[in-house]
Amino acid sequence: MIGPVAGTFLGIHAAYWNEAVLKLVLGFALALTGAGTFVYVYLFKMVSHLQSRLGPMEAGPHGSLQLFAEVLKFLQKEDVFPAKADRLVFGAAPFVVIMSTLLIYVVIPVGPRGVASNLDIGILYALAVSSISVIGVLMAGWASANKYSLMGGLRAAGQLIAYELPLVLAVVGVVMQAGSLNLQRIVAGQANFKLFGFQGLGLYAIPQFVGFLIFLIAAQAELTQTPFDMPIAESELVAGYMTEYTGLRFLVFFIGEFATAFALAALGAVLFLGGWWLPGMGAHWGSAAWSREVVGTAVLFAKVMLLGFVIFWVRFTLPRFREDQLQKFAWKFLIPLALANILVTGIAKVVASA
Amino acid sequence: MTATESQQRAYIAGQAAEARVNFALETEGMTLNVGPQHPATHGTLRIVVRLDGEQVVWADPIPGYMHRGYEKLCEVRDYAQVTTLINRIDWLGSFCNEVPFVLAAEELMGIEAPPRAQYIRTVLFEMGRIANLTLFLGDMAAQVGALTPVFYAFRDREYVLNLIESVTGGRFHPNFDRIGGLKDDLPKGWIDETTQVMRRIGEFCDEIDDLLIGNRIFEERCRGIGVVPRDVALEYGLSGANARASGIDWDLRRDEDSPLAWNHADWKVWTHPDGDSFARYWVRQQEVREASKIVGQLLDDLPSGPIRAKTPARIRIPRGETWMHAENPLGEMGYYVVSDGSPGGPFRCKIRTPSFSNVSIVPWLLRGVYVPDVITILASLYFILGDIDR
Numbered sequence: 008m009i010g011p012v013a014g015t016f017l018g019i020h021a022a023y024w025n026e027a028v029l030k031l032v033l034g035f036a037l038a039l040t041g042a043g044t045f046v047y048v049y050l051f052k053m054v055s056h057l058q059s060r061l062g063p064m065e066a067g068p069h070g071s072l073q074l075f076a077e078v079l080k081f082l083q084k085e086d087v088f089p090a091k092a093d094r095l096v097f098g099a100a101p102f103v104v105i106m107s108t109l110l111i112y113v114v115i116p117v118g119p120r121g122v123a124s125n126l127d128i129g130i131l132y133a134l135a136v137s138s139i140s141v142i143g144v145l146m147a148g149w150a151s152a153n154k155y156s157l158m159g160g161l162r163a164a165g166q167l168i169a170y171e172l173p174l175v176l177a178v179v180g181v182v183m184q185a186g187s188l189n190l191q192r193i194v195a196g197q198a199n200f201k202l203f204g205f206q207g208l209g210l211y212a213i214p215q216f217v218g219f220l221i222f223l224i225a226a227q228a229e230l231t232q233t234p235f236d237m238p239i240a241e242s243e244l245v246a247g248y249m250t251e252y253t254g255l256r257f258l259v260f261f262i263g264e265f266a267t268a269f270a271l272a273a274l275g276a277v278l279f280l281g282g283w284w285l286p287g288m289g290a291h292w293g294s295a296a297w298s299r300e301v302v303g304t305a306v307l308f309a310k311v312m313l314l315g316f317v318i319f320w321v322r323f324t325l326p327r328f329r330e331d332q333l334q335k336f337a338w339k340f341l342i343p344l345a346l347a348n349i350l351v352t353g354i355a356k357v358v359a360s361a
Numbered sequence: 362m363t364a365t366e367s368q369q370r371a372y373i374a375g376q377a378a379e380a381r382v383n384f385a386l387e388t389e390g391m392t393l394n395v396g397p398q399h400p401a402t403h404g405t406l407r408i409v410v411r412l413d414g415e416q417v418v419w420a421d422p423i424p425g426y427m428h429r430g431y432e433k434l435c436e437v438r439d440y441a442q443v444t445t446l447i448n449r450i451d452w453l454g455s456f457c458n459e460v461p462f463v464l465a466a467e468e469l470m471g472i473e474a475p476p477r478a479q480y481i482r483t484v485l486f487e488m489g490r491i492a493n494l495t496l497f498l499g500d501m502a503a504q505v506g507a508l509t510p511v512f513y514a515f516r517d518r519e520y521v522l523n524l525i526e527s528v529t530g531g532r533f534h535p536n537f538d539r540i541g542g543l544k545d546d547l548p549k550g551w552i553d554e555t556t557q558v559m560r561r562i563g564e565f566c567d568e569i570d571d572l573l574i575g576n577r578i579f580e581e582r583c584r585g586i587g588v589v590p591r592d593v594a595l596e597y598g599l600s601g602a603n604a605r606a607s608g609i610d611w612d613l614r615r616d617e618d619s620p621l622a623w624n625h626a627d628w629k630v631w632t633h634p635d636g637d638s639f640a641r642y643w644v645r646q647q648e649v650r651e652a653s654k655i656v657g658q659l660l661d662d663l664p665s666g667p668i669r670a671k672t673p674a675r676i677r678i679p680r681g682e683t684w685m686h687a688e689n690p691l692g693e694m695g696y697y698v699v700s701d702g703s704p705g706g707p708f709r710c711k712i713r714t715p716s717f718s719n720v721s722i723v724p725w726l727l728r729g730v731y732v733p734d735v736i737t738i739l740a741s742l743y744f745i746l747g748d749i750d751r
Contacts, residue, residue, distance in 0.1 A: 058512035154393050158415070158732070233506050234578050240506065243736040245399070324572070326579045327506025329733045330415065 030123040034112045041269030041311070042262050047074050048312070049319040050265070057323055081261075084254035091152035092251065100150060101252065101259035103143030108263050110136035111270040116191050118283050118303035129190040130182065133274055134175055137229065140267070141167045144238070147260075148248040159247025162330055163231060163238035169337040170228035170235070176345035177221035180352040181211050181278045194282035212279040214355075217348045219279045221341055226271040227318060228333065230264065234325040235333055268318060269311065276310035283307040390418060395735065397426045403500065404746025408723065410735065417735060420727035422720055427750040435710035440466050440540060440676050443706060448534040450714060451748045454493030454690040456485045456525065459538040462710075464620060465685035465698040466540045469678045473620055478542040478668045483622040484555075484659050485525065485537065486687075487652040491562055492521045493690035494649045497743050498569050501642055504740035505582045510572050517565040520558045527551060540676055542669030552660045559653040566650050574643065583639035587726050587738035590636055597725070598718040601692025603742060606644045607636035613688035621687075626658040638741035645743070648690075677704050691715040691748055716748035 016024055051073060055062030063070035088094055114129040116122040126132050141164055148160015182188055185196035197211055212219045228235035239247035249260050276282060283303030328336065396407035405426035411418040431450065435443050447462055448455040460482055467473060474482070499514025522532045527548055529535035537544050573579045589599065594607040604611055612630040614623040631647035633640035680702035686695030692715025699709040719742050726738055 058509050059516050060512055154391060233508070236506060237733065240733065240736075243504075243733060323509050325507060326502060326573070326576065326582060328578055329582060329731065331731070332578075332581055 034109065034123055037117075038109055038112050038266045038269070039262070041273070042265035043074050044312075045265045045269050045315055045319075047071065049315055053316070053319060054323045057320070078258065081254055081258040084257075086254045086256060087251070089152050089251050093150040093152070096146045096150035097251075098256070100143045100147035101256045101263065103146060104140045105259050105263040105266065107136055107139035107143065108267045108270055110139070111267075111274070114190055115270065115273045115277065116194060116282060117307050118300035119191075121283070121300045121304060122191065125189065125191055128188045130178055130188050130193070130274075130278070133190075133270075134171070134178065137267070137271070138167070138171055140263070144248050147252070151248065151251040153251050155244045155246075156248050156250045159238045159240075159244045159250070162244075163248060165330070166228060166231065166235060166238060166333060169334055170225045170341075173221050173337060173341035173345045174225035174229060176342065176349060177218040177225060178278060179345075180215050180218040180348050183349070183352050183356060184211060184215065190277050190282070193278060194284050197281045198284045210279065210281045215279060215348070215352070217344065218352075219275075221345050221348070222275055222279065223314075223317065224341065225337075226275060227321060228337070229271060230268050230318070232268075232318065232322040234321070234327045236322075236327050237330050237333060240327060268315065272311045272314040272318060273307065275314050276307055280310045280314070282310075393732075404749075406720070406744070406746055406749065408727075408735075408739070410727070410732075412732065415732045417727050417730050417732070420724055420735070422723045424717070424720065424746075424749045427746050429751065431751040432710055432712055435707055435712075437706065439704075439706045440678060443710070444538055445534070445536050447712070448536055449747055450712065450751045451493065451689060451691055451694070451716075451745050452533060453496055453745060454489035455531075455533055456489040456529075456535045456537065457493075457687070457689045458694065459536070460486055460621070461685045461687040461689075461694060462696045462698070463538040463540055464687070465683050465696050466676075466678060467620075468683050468685060469681050469698065469700055470540065470672075470676075471679075472541050472670050472672065474542040474670050475667050476622075476664045477546075477666045478670075479620055480622045480625075480659050480663050481528075481543055481547060481668065482538065483626075484656050485528065485535070486621065487655045487659075488521050488525055488555075490652045490690040491649055491656075492518055492525065494645050494652075495521070495562070495565065497645055498566075498642070498649065501740045501743075502569075502573055502579075504736050505579060507573065507579070510569060513565060513568055513572075517561060520561060524551065524555055524558055539669065539672075541672035542667070546668050552663070555660060556657055559657050562653040563650060566646055569646060574646070580639060582733075582737055583642060583741065584635075584637055586638045586730070586734050587741060588635070588637045589722065589726065593722070593725065594636065597722040599692070599722060600715050600718065601688065601690070602644045602648060603641055603692065603719050605630065605632045606640035608632055608634045613686060613693060617686075619687070622659055623655065625662070626655045628655050628658075638737050641741040641743070675704070678702070678707075686713065689715060691743065691745060692719060712751055714748045714751055716744035716746075720744050720749055 014021055051062045051070065063073035066072040066076045088097060111133050113123045114126050114133050116125070144163040144167070145160050148156045148158075148163065151157070151160075181193060184200075185193040187193060187196065193211075200211070200214075231238045238244075239249060244250070249257060252260060283306050285302070285306050391412045393410045393412055394407065395410055397405040407423040407426065408420055409423065410420045429449075431446055434446055438446060443462060444459045447458045450458045495514045495518045499511040502508075502510035525535060526532045528545070528551060529537035531537070589597075589603070589607045591607050591609060594604050594609060599607065599609075600611075610630060610632050613619070614621075615630055628651045631644050631651070633644050678700040680700060682697070682699040684695060684697045686693055693713065694715055695713040697709070697711035697713070698707050701708040723739070723742070726742075727735055730738065
């Protein structure tokens with residue numbers, strides 16, 4: 008039975024451990040709920056209705072329990088290791104990928120105080136840990152001893168590195184405008200931001216709309232979703248680096264994919280849509296602190312769902328780029344555009360402060 | 362990029378790939394087995410691809426995993442049973458397989474089906490074409506990564522299949538043609554329903570226009586990819602939309618004097634000068650539109666009368682041989698039927714299927730392209746495995 012710790016442990020005060028365990032549990036719950044919500048609402052239902060079909064309807068009302076059925080199905084399956092696979096690397100790869108995802112949740116603020124760790128370099132940290140997944144993907148591609156997996160892994164590595172840059176550069180504009188890398192400060196910056204003298208519409212998506220678009224495109228590529236799903240292109244590479252995975256390990260990859268989608272959508276919401284702050288509400292809104300936390304979480308969730316809708320809408324509408332085309336798109340179009348955006352932001356900031 | 366430029370580029374890429382094979386500093390390439398079980402081959406076609414990085418050095422298609430020996434099986438069945446068999450050659454537009462064979466048998470017997478039967482045959486033939494090509498329009502999208510058009514294609518194809526079923530009793534394998542006519546007349550209310558569905562198919566083509574044609578990513582994936590110049594298309598014996606997409610204005614429905622009713626409708630043969638994957642897609646889309654037009658027009662002035670000519674109770678084909686071909690959804694399909702006058706089935710039945718020739722160009726076409734383009738090219742050539750290995 009795990010309960011609150013009293014006294015000290017490893018020389019550190021009990022309060023720290025209690026808080027750490029609480030944050031860990033809540034973080035896991037947030038990541039799994041987010042991934043599950045995206046899978047059910049978007050992958051199962053929204054897309055089905057877009058494609059004039061129903062999607063899962065049998066398990067629970069409107070198929071709402073299908074998610075649990077799927078998880079149970081995956082848990083029952085045999086954990087197959089290919090004969091020539093590098094067992095250690097093959098086994099570890101999915102956990103590396105999901106670790107990188109879960110670490111992003113550490114800095115996402117869901118309310119005025121609702122953040123696991125209010126790092127000063129929050130956004131830098133989030134983007135840094137999100138790149139760890141490349142290593143997991145490469146590990147999976149190499150260790151599977153499968154040519155399709157290898158090609159998928161290499162494509163993924165090239166793509167994730169190429170789109171990491173526009174993602175970071177798009178965020179730089181926001182960071183310059185807010186004057187901080189701290190995500191809470193960025194939210195506060197949007198709440199206090201005056202656009203042509205009007206306070207209340209201060210979402211960075213409006214002054215930074217170029218950055219917002221670049222962020223959305225690059226996030227789509229980071230998630231390896233259509234039109235950037237060359238690494239897992241199911242019509243040519245079967246399933247790319249995930250080809251040889253079954254059962255629990257595939258499930259971990261799958262959860263990782265959608266938890267990353269949720270995390271990146273949350274980052275987008277925090278950076279560009281005002282995070283947990285509700286536009287139109289002044290700084291004096293709400294009396295009790297806990298109500299602000301709850302409402303803030305709900306507001307952030309709504310914004311994340313909005314971005315998730317866009318991500319999945321694009322995913323199921325467009326065809327996919329070829330590998331060389333998407334590299335060209337990143338290096339020749341997105342990165343110069345992002346640099347120009349930084350330049351313009353800098354000039355505007357100097358002009359505005361002068 | 363003009364068509365000639367892209368053709369030149371395809372030639373150069375192919376030659377470059379060939380020249381590199383013996384290059385002294387060549388790193389060891391990778392041999393990739395695409396198939397026999399692979400999502401891109403929709404069936405069991407195996408393509409051995411030699412890769413240098415992601416570039417194809419050479420490719421070799423290996424058919425035969427689904428060979429069912431239909432030519433031999435035709436010899437041990439009588440004429441009525443053969444139609445059941447040949448329904449399974451191109452299983453997406455089954456009715457189109459029956460027609461040339463039945464026409465060949467009729468020609469050997471020296472009879473001709475009444476006009477109403479010929480009209481209904483043409484209508485069902487074109488509906489088979491729609492059922493076949495709408496699936497292609499969705500499937501090609503899936504191969505280049507867009508998932509939604511597949512579901513739209515399956516949804517609208519279902520209406521056509523339902524109509525075929527309500528006439529023939531079989532969704533996929535109608536087996537409706539008889540020597541001298543058809544099994545039954547059209548059911549009541551079918552014509553009105555069909556007119557509506559054909560309008561719906563036109564709307565489906567518009568949806569495809571919105572979703573894919575003009576979509577920048579789709580055009581970049583397809584334009585200039587897998588260019589088949591006109592002379593090469595002729596050398597490899599391409600037929601159907603693959604030939605027309607290379608600028609060859611050739612359609613058996615218009616060019617041959619067929620007993621079927623195509624010359625009673627006002628329609629157009631579309632060609633495209635480019636010869637690339639996009640041209641093949643575009644030509645097939647126009648063919649679906651034209652087919653829905655043909656169906657509507659023929660149903661408007663459907664002649665009355667019997668649907669079956671007088672034939673003896675026991676079909677007996679006199680000694681003789683004939684070649685009958687038609688413009689099937691996939692290309693030119695033909696039957697060379699030899700009868701020795703015995704009461705059984707044909708003495709010899711040679712089946713010419715379009716996909717077999719269309720796939721033969723794959724080694725030429727795949728040299729020097731990238732792996733993703735392999736999938737685009739295979740999808741745009743559009744073969745059906747039952748049609749390659751019959």
